[in-house]
Amino acid sequence: MTNIPPETRTEDPMVSEEISRDVDSWWKIRLALTRRSFRDNWKIFRRNKIGVLGLVIIAFWGIMAVMPTIFFATGFWSPAVYDPVTGLELDPPTRTMTMVERITDPNTEIDQRAVLLDGRIPDTLRVGDTFELPLQPAPPDGRHWLGTDPLGRDILSQLMHGARASFFLGILAAVVTVVIATTIGSMAAYFGGIVDAALMRLADLLIMIPGVAILIVIGAVFTFQLWHLAVVIGILSGFGGTAIVLKSQALAVKVKPFIDAARVAGGSARHIIFYHLIPNVMPLSVLYMMFTVTAAIQSEAILSFLGILNTDTSWGLMMNLARTQGYLLQVADFWWLTIPPGLAVTVLSAAFFLVGRGMDEIVNPRLRRR
DSSP, rough: OOOOOOOOTTTTTHHHHHHHHHHHHHHHHHHHHHHHHHHHHHHHHHHHHHHHHHHHHHHHHEEEEEEEEHHHHHSOOHHHOTTTTTOOOOOEEEEEEEEOOOOTTTTEOOOOHHHHTTTTTTTTTTTTOOEEEEEOOOHHHHHHHOBBTTOOOHHHHHHHHHHHHHHHHHHHHHHHHHHHHHHHHHHHHHHHHHHHHHHHHHHHHHHOOOHHHHHHHHHHHBOHHHHHHHHHHHHHHTTTHHHHHHHHHHHHHHTTTTHHHHHHHTOOHHHHHHIIIHHHHHHHHHHHHHHHHHHHHHHHHHHHHHOOOOOOOOOOHHHHHHHHTTTTTOOOTTTTTHHHHHHHHHHHHHHHHHHHHHHHHOOOOGGSSS
């Protein structure tokens, strides 16, 4: 930067033009360095096959999440049939059944007790009467590629909308975690002493308590919605183990010469933490961001399966419906009710974990291939 004498007034047009030119050049340099860093890191990342595989899986589920909007906008799907909450198959496949006193063939006969328990069958039937019983849940066919659930709703549509919920939950929880853990870890590393001791003992306490147990207790006391869960997971992770890991990284940065130079130059604690420590800890924070997304998706599936989370549709809620309707242990006959959502939770969680492992080579130079 050009040194400008203190007595020179900035109102001078020549001085203002020179300052603007210097600032413009500074931003161009920063942008060029950012592009170069991204290009070099991408070269390292793409050599890691499992990281690229995880990125491809995430991209696939990202496409799945936006497809319902396109299908509804183009008229390919009718909301009356394919809406994940209120949709209903108006013309489901049927089976001819006969009401009998004692069942000898369960595929074609039904007794009076089953008729009374099934709300789809009129209670005016007599022994010997035949009727058409709607088959719900229905197996996959041309209209419903993954079949329908016990309420007649499309499984594929629920799976796509569940991807939206998972992405929203995971990303929000990860952002909250990164903001809190990076700030807490950097503050503990810079100040040390009582500040470090207090923050780290809080982190130790949260590590000792099982996270799922805390979420179950909170969900039983309060009405839990999706964004509430994301914030709670972010707070627990941010003040917990992630803060300890990032504090160790901040301690390594604290002893660097440029930190001492900033302190000697008169930089305040706030300036050093937010302009020197945090930017150098951020790469490791982004790595742990991937792992937080994995934990958030799994936590949502557990809470929804237990019926604690208040949400319209999610993968855990799909498995909860199969459980409450008595289909959870009938995987061989009704596989489309449990395998697709269970596989989705597993695959997407694994994808973010694989991306995190791929980014580990970028954050940790010792793991890079020479």
